[in-house]
Structure formats: C-alpha cells, structure tokens
Amino acid sequence: MLTVDIKKKLGTFALEVAFETGGDITALLGASGCGKSMTLRCIAGIEKPDSGRIVLNGRVLYDSEKKINLTPQKRKVGYLFQHYSLFPNMTAAQNIALGAASHGKVRRRAAVAAMISSMRLGGLEKRRPDELSGGQKQRVALARILVSEPDALLLDEPFSALDDYLKWQLELELSDILKRFGGTTVFVSHSREEVYRLAERVCVLTDGKSERARDVRGLFAAPETLSACLISGCKNFSRARSLGNCEIEAVDWGVTLRVPAPPPDDIEYAGVRAHYIRPAAEPGENTIECAVSRVIDDIFATVVMLDAGTGTEYSLIRMELPKGDWAALGSPERILVSIDAGDIMPLRGS
Amino acid sequence: MNLFPLTNSLRVALIATAVTFFTGLAVSYYVRNAPRLVRGALDVILTLPLVLPPTVIGFFLLKLLGPRAPVGRFFDGTFGVRLVMRWYSAIFASVVVAFPLMYRTSRGAFQAFDNDLRAAGQTLGLSNTYIFWRITLPNCKQGIVAGTILAFARALGEYGATSMVAGFTANKTATISTTVYHLWQTGDDAHAYMWVAVNVAISCVVLVALNYFESRAKRV
Numbered sequence: 001m002l003t004v005d006i007k008k009k010l011g012t013f014a015l016e017v018a019f020e021t022g023g024d025i026t027a028l029l030g031a032s033g034c035g036k037s038m039t040l041r042c043i044a045g046i047e048k049p050d051s052g053r054i055v056l057n058g059r060v061l062y063d064s065e066k067k068i069n070l071t072p073q074k075r076k077v078g079y080l081f082q083h084y085s086l087f088p089n090m091t092a093a094q095n096i097a098l099g100a101a102s103h104g105k106v107r108r109r110a111a112v113a114a115m116i117s118s119m120r121l122g123g124l125e126k127r128r129p130d131e132l133s134g135g136q137k138q139r140v141a142l143a144r145i146l147v148s149e150p151d152a153l154l155l156d157e158p159f160s161a162l163d164d165y166l167k168w169q170l171e172l173e174l175s176d177i178l179k180r181f182g183g184t185t186v187f188v189s190h191s192r193e194e195v196y197r198l199a200e201r202v203c204v205l206t207d208g209k210s211e212r213a214r215d216v217r218g219l220f221a222a223p224e225t226l227s228a229c230l231i232s233g234c235k236n237f238s239r240a241r242s243l244g245n246c247e248i249e250a251v252d253w254g255v256t257l258r259v260p261a262p263p264p265d266d267i268e269y270a271g272v273r274a275h276y277i278r279p280a281a282e283p284g285e286n287t288i289e290c291a292v293s294r295v296i297d298d299i300f301a302t303v304v305m306l307d308a309g310t311g312t313e314y315s316l317i318r319m320e321l322p323k324g325d326w327a328a329l330g331s332p333e334r335i336l337v338s339i340d341a342g343d344i345m346p347l348r349g350s
Numbered sequence: 351m352n353l354f355p356l357t358n359s360l361r362v363a364l365i366a367t368a369v370t371f372f373t374g375l376a377v378s379y380y381v382r383n384a385p386r387l388v389r390g391a392l393d394v395i396l397t398l399p400l401v402l403p404p405t406v407i408g409f410f411l412l413k414l415l416g417p418r419a420p421v422g423r424f425f426d427g428t429f430g431v432r433l434v435m436r437w438y439s440a441i442f443a444s445v446v447v448a449f450p451l452m453y454r455t456s457r458g459a460f461q462a463f464d465n466d467l468r469a470a471g472q473t474l475g476l477s478n479t480y481i482f483w484r485i486t487l488p489n490c491k492q493g494i495v496a497g498t499i500l501a502f503a504r505a506l507g508e509y510g511a512t513s514m515v516a517g518f519t520a521n522k523t524a525t526i527s528t529t530v531y532h533l534w535q536t537g538d539d540a541h542a543y544m545w546v547a548v549n550v551a552i553s554c555v556v557l558v559a560l561n562y563f564e565s566r567a568k569r570v
Contacts, residue, residue, distance in 0.1 A: 071472070085467050089491075
C-alpha cells in the first residue's frame with residue numbers, strides 16, 4: 001500500500017498530489033504536462049518534493065517534517081521509464097543482471113535466467129538495446145526491474161513510445177505481467193482507454209492538482225468534476241445550477257433537465273456524452289431543439305454538431321450517431337434531441 | 351641524435367593529460383548541474399586559459415609558483431622542491447592550457463547524457479560510484495576520449511607558458527617546441543627541420559585518432 005501526499009513548486013507550476021493505493025493497479029490520469037511523471041519521480045526518489053509524505057507498506061520513503069528522504073537505491077521502487085532507459089553499453093542479459101546486483105552470484109544467475117525465460121527473452125541475451133524492438137526493450141526493462149524484487153512498480157506512460165499496432169499486443173502482455181507481480185503498481189497515462197482497461201483505481205491530475213483516487217468504473221460512470229469528466233472523454237458540457245427536486249437548469253443549452261437524483265448543491269456543470277444524445281420525435285422531458293451547424297463524417301460514426309442557440313461558449317452540442325442513422329433522418333436543418341435523465345452527469349467545478 | 355626533447359615532451363604531455371583527465375572529469379561532472387550562477391562563473395574561469403595568451407598564463411604561473419611567490423616559497427621551504435625551471439614545471443603550464451579543452455568537451459558529453467539512465471541505475475539499487483564508472487562514463491565515452499586527445503595534443507604543443515615557467519635548458523627542460531625555437535635562434539635549420547617534422551608527425555597521428563573516434567561516435 002502506497003500513500004502519497006506531496007507538494008512541489010516548479011517555477012509557476014505547483015504540484016499538489018495526494019492519493020492512496022491498495023495492493024492494486026492505480027492509474028494517474030491526466031493531460032501531458034499535468035505533473036504525472038513528476039509525481040512518479042518523487043515517489044521513486046529521483047526528484048525531491050518540497051514538502052509532504054510518502055509511505056510504502058508502512059515504510060516512510062519521504063517525510064519533510066521528520067526530515068526523512070530515502071535515496072532511490074533504498075526505496076525498493078521499480079521505475080519503468082517512458083523510453084525504458086536500458087543501458088546502451090550493455091547487453092540485454094547484462095541489463096537484467098544489474099537489477100539483481102544485490103543478490104549473491106549464484107542466486108543472481110538463477111534469477112536472471114528465470115526472468116529471461118519468463119519474459120520470453122531467450123535468444124536475445126547478447127543483443128544490445130539498439131538491436132531490440134520496442135516491445136523487446138520494454139520486456140527487458142520490466143525484467144530488469146522485476147528481478148530486483150521491488151515493493152512497488154511505477155510505470156511512466158508504458159506505451160507512449162510504441163506505435164498503435166504494437167501497443168495492443170504489449171498492453172495484453174503488460175496486463176499479465178502486472179497480475180503476476182501482484183504488488184502496488186502506479187501507472188501514468190494520458191489515455192483513458194488504457195486506464196480503463198488496465199487499472200483498478202484512478203486518480204485524475206489536472207494542472208498539478210490531484211482529485212481523490214477512486215474506482216475506475218466509478219470515475220467513468222459518474223465523474224464528479226469538470227476536469228475528471230473532460231479526461232473521461234465527455235464532449236458536452238453546460239454550466240448548470242440546481243433547481244431543487246431533481247431538476248437542473250442547463251444554462252448554455254437553455255433548458256431545464258430532469259436528473260435521477262438530487263444534484264449536489266455545489267453543482268456548476270452538467271456533462272453528457274456525445275453518444276447518449278439521440279434524435280427525438282416530439283418535445284417532452286429533457287429535449288432540446290437545436291440548429292444543425294455541421295455534420296462531420298468520422299470513421300465509425302457520424303458526428304453532428306448542434307447549436308442550442310444560446311450564443312454562449314458551451315452552446316454547441318456534439319451528437320454521435322451510428323453511420324447511416326443521420327442519412328435516414330433526411331439531413332434536417334433543425335432537430336429535436338433528447339437526453340435520458342440517467343445520462344446526465346452533474347459536475348463540480350474542480 | 352639527442353632524443354631528450356621528444357621523451358621530455360611526451361613525458362610532460364602524458365602526465366599533464368592524466369592530470370587534466372581526472373580534474374577535467376571531476377570538475378565538469380560537478381559543473382554540469384551546479385547552480386546556474388556558480389556554473390556561469392566557473393565556466394568563465396575554467397575556459398579562460400583557452401583564450402588568454404600563453405604568456406599571460408605563464409606570467410600568472412610565475413607569480414604563483416616562482417621561488418618568491420607564495421606557493422613556490424612554501425614548496426621550496428617545506429620540501430626543498432623548486433617548482434619553476436625544472437622539467438616538471440612544464441606540466442603546470444600544460445595542465446592549465448589543456449584543461450579547458452578537456453573540461454568543455456567532457457562537460458558537453460555529460461550534459462548530453464540521458465539523466466534517466468542514471469535514475470534507472472539508482473532505482474535498481476546501483477551505487478552512485480558504480481553508475482558513474484560503468485554507466486555514465488561509458489555512455490559519454492566519445493566526448494571524453496575526444497577531450498582527452500585534444501588535451502594531449504594541446505599539452506604536447508604548449509610553448510608560450512612552458513618557455514616562461516620551465517625555460518630552455520638542454521637535456522633538462524627542453525621540449526620539442528622550446529627546442530625548435532632555440533634551434534631557430536641559433537640558426538641550426540637542419541635540426542630545427544627535423545624536430546618540426548617530428549612534431550607535425552605526432553600531431554597528425556593525434557588528429558587522425560581524433561577523427562577516428564568522432565566518426566565512430568557518429569555511427570553509434
């Protein structure tokens with residue numbers, strides 16, 4: 001179990017991250033430059049926070065008040081770098097053996113051999129990093145980390161250095177490896193899909209600030225804040241205020257919407273995913289009349305940009321329909337759309 | 351033919367290169383991530399010998415190491431060792447003049463070094479000493495080798511400061527460069543030509559070695 005609560009100032013950027021993991025896979029999800037990697041580096045001891053506390057399985061790695069700051073060597077935290085950081089002057093086998101440098105000679109040889117076979121690196125032992133493919137490099141880097149028997153595993157954008165096709169293959173592999181590892185894993189990503197598939201818990205980071213870590217499924221079903229909702233892939237937002245009694249006013253869409261449960265008092269926005277917006281036959285509850293402003297043909301869907309006509313920043317609504325559905329409607333200039341009450345996500349500002 | 355100038359030059363240049371190698375590495379490794387102000391100041395001071403006339407360097411060295419100067423008097427008084435006008439005096443001059451070349455090239459190599467490699471070693475539990483010698487240095491090899499070769503070439507070619515600090519005494523402090531000057535002054539062109547040829551030959555070998563390492567660096 002890992003507890004992180006740190007602050008660090010970097011010029012005008014302020015990192016303020018607090019989260020807790022179980023013995024599971026926790027993702028730090030955020031746009032690039034939001035401080036995800038810096039957080040991992042602080043956990044590993046490569047960077048020093050200005051203040052705060054990091055505790056791993058009861059071991060204090062960093063505590064600014066008690067003036068504890070373990071060296072990276074003593075933290076027993078494995079770090080998979082974005083570009084793997086294999087030592088270019090050594091072979092794959094030598095790289096892996098360095099991970100086991102603290103073992104005795106006999107144990108090291110056995111551990112390295114076992115790791116090479118379990119990571120399917122047989123035959124590649126003598127290759128240098130520049131003679132390995134992206135996927136092989138990642139396996140060597142993971143082998144090197146795992147053979148050092150870390151208490152926690154930190155993965156920095158493990159798939160960003162790979163092309164799309166390889167990514168999927170490696171994701172499946174990594175998922176198996178992480179299951180076998182079984183310890184605390186923190187994994188950094190800007191891809192909500194990766195996070196949804198690989199992680200159990202997720203902590204959203206926006207401009208250096210973390211939100212509370214929560215169950216991944218929960219975050220995607222009901223993000224609580226505007227930034228979490230944005231990063232979860234939602235495309236439609238309106239400023240909103242509660243009218244009491246399970247009703248909210250969606251200011252930018254110029255309508256009153258019914259929601260299934262009383263919204264929080266501090267609701268500031270409402271979000272609706274693009275594929276939950278559907279053409280409606282006649283006016284009724286949760287319908288909005290919009291002008292069609294643009295139709296974009298996407299790979300697997302037709303994207304229709306609607307204008308709710310309030311003239312504000314958020315008045316455009318994005319609707320995604322299965323291909324063919326739009327053509328069947330006869331390309332109208334104005335359209336009535338509806339949203340199911342259950343698909344409306346009430347959101348706090350931050 | 352008396353080969354003393356050659357052996358003396360090589361001896362001086364080799365020792366000076368060894369000294370420059372270690373001090374240059376240590377200093378450039380420190381400067382690499384020193385606070386910006388310290389780095390700027392050190393950079394100017396440590397590079398100065400590259401652009402100063404050798405006579406100015408010689409002047410400074412004499413004012414420091416000469417028999418009446420603070421350091422020189424201390425060594426003379428305590429150990430009975432004269433620091434100037436001896437064969438090894440040329441080493442001081444060569445070190446000062448060659449140092450900036452070693453310092454700047456190895457600093458460039460250290461700065462280009464991927465710090466994540468160091469961090470990777472640390473998170474794997476490797477000691478900082480091990481990381482420096484087995485990961486940082488080998489991966490900065492090209493720059494460091496180039497710096498060492500340049501430093502050696504410069505040390506071998508040193509004349510100005512050397513002639514002031516070590517002077518020219520045949521069979522005692524004579525180096526190739528001071529010998530050539532001496533032979534020219536005494537009108538012994540035949541011998542002067544010979545030493546000029548020796549010097550050009552050594553310099554060519556050194557530069558070919560430098561090119562070889564640089565082209566290897568590009569391939570990697």
